[in-house]
Amino acid sequence: xxxxxxxxxxxxxxxxxxxxxxxxxxxxxxxxxxxxxxxxxxxxxxxxxxxxxxxxxxxxxxxxxxxxxxxxxxxxxxxxxxxxxxxxxxxxxxxxxxxxxxxxxxxxxxxxxxxxxxxxxxxxxxxxxxxxxxxxxxxxxxxxxxxxxxxxxxxxxxxxxxxxxxxxxxxxxxxxxxxxxxxxxxxxxxxxxxxxxxxxxxxxxxxxxxxxxxxxxxxxxxxxxxxxxxxxxxxxxxxxxxxxxxxxxxxxxxxxxxxxxxxxxxxxxxxxxxxxxxxxxxxxxxxxxxxxxxxxxxxxxxxxxxxxxxxxxxxxxxxxxxxxxxxxxxxxxxxxxxxxxxxxxxxxxxxxxxxxxxxxxxxxxxxxxxxxxxxxxxxxxxxxxxxxxxxxxxxxxxxxxxxxxxxxxxxxxxxxxxxxxxxxxxxxxxxx
Amino acid sequence: xxxxxxxxxxxxxxxxxxxxxxxxxxxxxxxxxxxxxxxxxxxxxxxxxxxxxxxxxxxxxxxxxxxxxxxxxxxxxxxxxxxxxxxxxxxxxxxxxxxxxxxxxxxxxxxxxxxxxxxxxxxxxxxxxxxxxxxxxxxxxxxxxxxxxxxxxxxxxxxxxxxxxxxxxxxxxxxxxxxxxxxxxxxxxxxxxxxxxxxxxxxxxxxxxxxxxxxxxxxxxxxxxxxxxxxxxxxxxxxxxxxxxxxxxxxxxxxxxxxxxxxxxxxxxxxxxxxxxxxxxxxxxxxxxxxxxxxxxxxxxxxxxxxxxxxxxxxxxxxxxxxxxxxxxxx
Numbered sequence: 025x026x027x028x029x030x031x032x033x034x035x036x037x038x039x040x041x042x043x044x045x046x047x048x049x050x051x052x053x054x055x056x057x058x059x060x061x062x063x064x065x066x067x068x069x070x071x072x073x074x075x076x077x078x079x080x081x082x083x084x085x086x087x088x089x090x091x092x093x094x095x096x097x098x099x100x101x102x103x104x105x106x107x108x109x110x111x112x113x114x115x116x117x118x119x120x121x122x123x124x125x126x127x128x129x130x131x132x133x134x135x136x137x138x139x140x141x142x143x144x145x146x147x148x149x150x151x152x153x154x155x156x157x158x159x160x161x162x163x164x165x166x167x168x169x170x171x172x173x174x175x176x177x178x179x180x181x182x183x184x185x186x187x188x189x190x191x192x193x194x195x196x197x198x199x200x201x202x203x204x205x206x207x208x209x210x211x212x213x214x215x216x217x218x219x220x221x222x223x224x225x226x227x228x229x230x231x232x233x234x235x236x237x238x239x240x241x242x243x244x245x246x247x248x249x250x251x252x253x254x255x256x257x258x259x260x261x262x263x264x265x266x267x268x269x270x271x272x273x274x275x276x277x278x279x280x281x282x283x284x285x286x287x288x289x290x291x292x293x294x295x296x297x298x299x300x301x302x303x304x305x306x307x308x309x310x311x312x313x314x315x316x317x318x319x320x321x322x323x324x325x326x327x328x329x330x331x332x333x334x335x336x337x338x339x340x341x342x343x344x345x346x347x348x349x350x351x352x353x354x355x356x357x358x359x360x361x362x363x364x365x366x367x368x369x370x371x372x373x374x375x376x377x378x379x380x381x382x383x384x385x386x387x388x389x390x391x392x393x394x395x396x397x398x399x400x401x402x403x404x405x406x407x408x409x410x411x412x413x414x415x416x417x418x419x420x421x422x423x424x425x426x427x428x429x430x431x432x433x434x435x436x437x438x439x440x441x442x443x444x445x446x447x448x449x450x451x452x453x454x455x456x
Numbered sequence: 457x458x459x460x461x462x463x464x465x466x467x468x469x470x471x472x473x474x475x476x477x478x479x480x481x482x483x484x485x486x487x488x489x490x491x492x493x494x495x496x497x498x499x500x501x502x503x504x505x506x507x508x509x510x511x512x513x514x515x516x517x518x519x520x521x522x523x524x525x526x527x528x529x530x531x532x533x534x535x536x537x538x539x540x541x542x543x544x545x546x547x548x549x550x551x552x553x554x555x556x557x558x559x560x561x562x563x564x565x566x567x568x569x570x571x572x573x574x575x576x577x578x579x580x581x582x583x584x585x586x587x588x589x590x591x592x593x594x595x596x597x598x599x600x601x602x603x604x605x606x607x608x609x610x611x612x613x614x615x616x617x618x619x620x621x622x623x624x625x626x627x628x629x630x631x632x633x634x635x636x637x638x639x640x641x642x643x644x645x646x647x648x649x650x651x652x653x654x655x656x657x658x659x660x661x662x663x664x665x666x667x668x669x670x671x672x673x674x675x676x677x678x679x680x681x682x683x684x685x686x687x688x689x690x691x692x693x694x695x696x697x698x699x700x701x702x703x704x705x706x707x708x709x710x711x712x713x714x715x716x717x718x719x720x721x722x723x724x725x726x727x728x729x730x731x732x733x734x735x736x737x738x739x740x741x742x743x744x745x746x747x748x749x750x751x752x753x754x755x756x757x758x759x760x761x762x763x764x765x766x767x768x769x770x771x772x773x774x775x776x777x778x779x780x781x782x783x784x785x786x787x
Contacts, residue, residue: 107745114531135748136533278635279618346532419747423552427731434640434729449551 055349061094062353067109067119071099078373082366086357093353095121109345113137118345120354121361126160126171126339127413133163134416139344141167144355152362153379154406160413161341170362171379173370174339175303176402176409177230179325180310183318185210185220185298196322200239200264203299203325210298218276221297225265227281228292228301232429234336236261237410239327242334244412245425245450253425253447254440257327262432262439269433287313304402308375311394321401323408337409339379377402417455424449525755530748542755553756555731556739559644563735564711566648572703575658580692582659583666593663600656608720611650612637622649637721640732647717647733658707661699669695694780701779705771712764713737736760 055063070079076099083095098119100108105122112118124132132138145167150158157171183193189209197203203223210222225235237244239261245253252258269277284291286309292300293314300306301324310317323333342358344351360366367383370376372391378384388400414421425446432442489497500507525542529535546553582593599607614621615636623633634642673691682690693700715737719725725742727734736756744753 110531110745110748131747134533135530137748275618278638282616282618419749420742423726423742426726427729427734430640430730436640436730452549452551 057094061092062350064093064095064120064350064353064357065098066095066357067098067100067105067122069100069102069105069123071101075374078370082361082369085366085369086360089360093350093356095357110137113345113347116347118348120344120348120350121342121357122345123172123340124169124343126157126169126174126341127411129161129169129341129343129413130163130416131414131419132343133166133168137346138168139346139348139351141170141344141355144352144359149359152364152381154381156337156406156409156411157339157379160411163416169341169343170358172340172342172362172367174337174377174379174406174409174411175305176337176377176405177234177301177303177324177335178398178401178405179299179301179322180292180306181299181320181322182210182292182295183320185295189298193318193320196320197299197325198322199325199329200327207299218272218280220295221272221276221280223268223299224272224277224280224297225268225301226433227284227297229303229306230301230336232262232265232433233425234301234324235265237336237412238324238334239264239331241327242332242408242410244410246412246415246418246421249415249417251447251450253450254443259439259443261327262429262443266433266435266439292319293317304377304398305375307395307398321398323401323405333405333408335405335409337406337411339377339411371399375399377406418450418453419455421450421453424453521754521757524751525758527751529751529754531750532748535751538751542752543759545752546756546759552731552734552739556727556734556736559732559734560712560714560736562644563647563714564708566644567651567711568704568707570648571651571655571658571707572700574652575655575703576662576696576700578655578659579662579666580688582663597656597660599654600660602654604716605720607650607654608717611646611653612721615646615650638729640728640730643728643732647714647721650717658703661703662696665696665699666692695782697779698781701771701775705768708767708771709764712760715741 057063066083068079070076080097083097087094106124109118109122109124129138133140150167153171154174157174158167161167161169161171179196181196186193186206189206191206191209197206207222210220211218212220226232233245236258240252240255240257243252243255245251280291280296283289283296288294290309290313291297292302293310295317307321310319324335326333342361344354344358348354362380364380364382364386367378367380368386368390371378371383371387375395378387384403384406388396388403391399428437428442428446428449431437432439437445524535526537526539527535528538528541578596582589582596615623617623617633617635617638620633620636622636626633636642636646669692673695674687677687677691714735718727718733718735718738719741722728722733725738727738727742737760740753740756740760743749743756
């Protein structure tokens, strides 16, 4: 019996040792190529047919441009990349560069999941990027990431439908009141059924929160650390959305929504919906699948004249996970990745909004025709685009607000009560 | 009782334990290891993958999470002892904790009896001597072999409010179906409906045990003039009660752990409209991996363990009143 135990212990030790050795070997070797270049492991979630070749071309260009560093691209699926990154940071063996969410940089900075970058960065570097994007990567005055790409929301409208309805196709709705007025004219009804819906505020790449901040002069749910959830304008916005739902009827909304798809099945492309809010890249679907569609783009209508056409934005940053082995080489690559050349290539090929101002403007120059028209509109719209980074005191605050908005939109409570409860709930979760 | 209980426990844990062998040629003394020691060694060697797995991958993390539950552990930067703060926070500050516990208990209360009764009913029906029974058994068992996520996507389409098959069929009878996964009042019933569809797995257990019920008892009952219901209630149910007991305990534990369904079937794994599908484990997962509050999530995990433990002990105690073990004296 005792010998049995001893034997098992021996087996344990053996296995432990084997595991230990193999781990260490991996960490030391494999970080350099055969010709002595430092290997920078770069994690992205861009594995699609369109995006993968583009990012890999950028990496290849960088690798060919110098002889010290070799960037190795590792694709991780969207659902896995953050958890894997977290686990590898905790284990002390993370990637050297990773693409991560732009709105949660300060969370990661606070929790020591990313390297601080100040020592690699000066003012002239910082000034390459749109200020509203740069703001998101700073936490307590220090930079922890570099913005890579972003998006913004525009109103796409069907010009042919405008003409049919007797509206001026060169004059898109500028205010909420006009939006409503135009939408009613653009509705096409067949008895009780709708053949075409003029507009519905929750369709497309937009949610209730976008309209609430649009109404509230671009003020998010948390404004400079103060809660601004239960404000009169936000209540009004929620009531306004409910009004649309009541007018069209729950059944119409659901029936339309059930048919929604992308490409040819996109309701705006299929001309089932005449006005539609979406991000700039939506244009590529219009270009490829909506040849017969005559469309225009405009900023989101403003709550009232002079209130501002505020839109919500998102995006991604490049950052160095805490504990990365080659931060200097990693930063060198990040500088290339967010520099004018790579950013322009990404912008032109992906039709995506990039963070680098020079690259965005060069992209406008290069594009032609409708490509240029829409891209220019998105770039211009960045001026009225707000980012809503998650403050460290209120991680996950959306989880307290969204269910209340759901309840209000489902008629289980009034907008006023819903937002009051949401504000209370968020207040309670505040971290000291 | 003793032996069947322990096999149940092993089966539940999904482990293979080699039954203890009684050494028949007792203690033949030789040089080196005795026969018994050799046997023991071989036995331990055979189960060593499991022991290593258990110590390294289960017990270690288990104890770690217990320790973490008393800290503000956030995976990367903090691990300070904060006493019972996490446990206090659950009951005093976290509204979603209450919502998630309510949703989970609601689900357990309905899903355990419904799936158990459904599986028994199906097993009894499929135990009849009718032509083509094998075909029906296969059909009803099929859903159980389909794997999780694919099934959830299938049901999301079936339950689509205006174009889904379920509401279309209800429409034939003039019933306007609910919005299922989009209406907070109907999301949990929708999940229960989906669960009922795959009772085939439990059915198979019952079917096997039904076939082990001696026909003599039914014959005797027939002679006494018992009705079908009396036969079912007084013979069938007691005879399969050990399996019912096993099924109730495992499915209670399983139901408390519901996670995938809500994670896959709600937008961004958020917990559905109005948080109506925010189950305990989903809330825990969000705390652990969305906001990195691993200490708090660990505390939640341990509280769930305590709740499930209490219920299981309760089940075990109550079980003595109604579970009938053949050949035993009920102890």
